[in-house]
Amino acid sequence: MTDETLRATYRILDASTNRALEGLRTMEEWARFAIDDPAMSSELKSIRHLVAGAIGRLPRTSLLLARDTPGDVGTQISLPTEMSRASVASVVAAAAARTAQSLRVIEEYGKTIDTELAAQIEQARYRTYTVASRLELTLPGDDRRRRLQDASLYVLVDAGRDDASFGDAARSLYQNGVDVLQLRDHDADDRTLLERARLGSVIAGQCGGLFIVNDRADLAFAAGADGVHVGQEELPVADARRILGPTKLIGLSTHSIEQARDAVAAGADYIGCGPVFAGHTKSFDHYVGPALLEQVSAEIALPAFAIGGIDLTNVDQVTSAGIHRAAVTGAVRDAPDPAEAAAELKRRLAK
Numbered sequence: 516m517t518d519e520t521l522r523a524t525y526r527i528l529d530a531s532t533n534r535a536l537e538g539l540r541t542m543e544e545w546a547r548f549a550i551d552d553p554a555m556s557s558e559l560k561s562i563r564h565l566v567a568g569a570i571g572r573l574p575r576t577s578l579l580l581a582r583d584t585p586g587d588v589g590t591q592i593s594l595p596t597e598m599s600r601a602s603v604a605s606v607v608a609a610a611a612a613r614t615a616q617s618l619r620v621i622e623e624y625g626k627t628i629d630t631e632l633a634a635q636i637e638q639a640r641y642r643t644y645t646v647a648s649r650l651e652l653t654l655p656g657d658d659r660r661r662r663l664q665d666a667s668l669y670v671l672v673d674a675g676r677d678d679a680s681f682g683d684a685a686r687s688l689y690q691n692g693v694d695v696l697q698l699r700d701h702d703a704d705d706r707t708l709l710e711r712a713r714l715g716s717v718i719a720g721q722c723g724g725l726f727i728v729n730d731r732a733d734l735a736f737a738a739g740a741d742g743v744h745v746g747q748e749e750l751p752v753a754d755a756r757r758i759l760g761p762t763k764l765i766g767l768s769t770h771s772i773e774q775a776r777d778a779v780a781a782g783a784d785y786i787g788c789g790p791v792f793a794g795h796t797k798s799f800d801h802y803v804g805p806a807l808l809e810q811v812s813a814e815i816a817l818p819a820f821a822i823g824g825i826d827l828t829n830v831d832q833v834t835s836a837g838i839h840r841a842a843v844t845g846a847v848r849d850a851p852d853p854a855e856a857a858a859e860l861k862r863r864l865a866k
């Protein structure tokens with residue numbers, strides 16, 4: 516390795532260590548001062564010490580000499596989502612995401628200098644995943660329900676080609692008004708679904724959006740997603756709740772007013788209501804049309820997302836029926852410019 520590359524590597528390790536320690540400290544403050552949890556505070560403190568000890572294997576002068584904060588081009592770049600946080604829950608979620616990402620960076624670059632350092636950081640990363648998901652369960656659950664209440668545009672996406680294209684698409688959709696993303700891909704294997712669900716959950720936390728996994732409460736739990744969406748023939752709401760706990764969201768598909776009433780009784784957090792129109796994603800024998808939306812709007816208090824063939828040509832029929840929430844696939848996926856289609860759908864749902 517050239518001296519220049521080595522210096523750059525130390526600079527990355529130094530910056531990522533600072534980010535990881537700040538993230539751990541932010542989580543620790545919640546555990547210590549908000550929920551008075553000695554076990555989680557001490558685990559977070561112990562992970563901090565593990566990270567500091569691992570990085571202490573490197574010569575401190577090399578790290579300090581590589582530090583160049585005034586010359587860091589990244590200090591000028593901050594996304595609007597970084598400058599505001601919707602809630603305390605998103606502060607803690609962002610800290611957890613930042614910590615995990617920084618530890619991964621240290622692990623990867625650290626391998627080029629000291630494999631023992633990388634191994635210790637890997638342990639810290641796994642321990643962070645565990646404590647962060649436990650900590651998340653203590654965050655005010657109403658925050659998710661409040662955000663769901665404010666949500667109008669829900670988009671179903673497949674797993675995409677790879678993490679990078681999935682991540683870019685997810686970020687762009689959230690930035691263009693999508694409130695909820697659902698990972699729905701009947702062809703992807705479990706490992707791919709889990710990987711994308713983890714990534715989607717992190718991005719949702721950064722963007723202030725919600726991330727739901729279709730059908731699979733187990734994957735939703737493992738990935739730290741905001742919840743699961745289940746169908747009439749799938750895992751019952753009560754069993755999904757047993758897996759996901761009280762604060763996560765559970766959505767249920769409904770195709771009649773009776774099913775919508777049952778969804779309320781079953782403890783669903785929201786319903787999908789359709790299929791309203793024929794679409795290109797899934798075919799049905801029967802379409803409920805705007806008539807069911809009118810009934811649901813008049814009678815059902817849960818957030819209800821109209822679904823099935825909804826696009827810019829017919830979304831006004833949805834809002835005219837009194838429903839200002841829609842879940843779509845094709846209208847965004849097949850649009851020449853998915854981000855623009857999402858932004859326009861969002862505007863039309865508000866009317």
Ligand SMILES: Cc1ncc(COP(=O)(O)OP(=O)(O)O)c(N)n1
Nearest residue numbers: 729730744745746747768787822842
């Ligand atoms: C928001 C939303 N509504 C309905 C569905 C459909 O769920 P389901 O009937 O279980 O069918 P599959 O999506 O599993 O094929 C949904 N996924 N999301």
Ligand SMILES: Cc1nc(C(=O)O)sc1CCOP(=O)(O)O
Nearest residue numbers: 789790794796823824843844845
């Ligand atoms: C997955 C799904 N469920 C539906 C239901 O009515 O339960 S309609 C539907 C397809 C949604 O995709 P598009 O917006 O392309 O029609």
Ligand SMILES: [Mg+2]
Nearest residue numbers: 730745746749
């Ligand atoms: Mg399903």
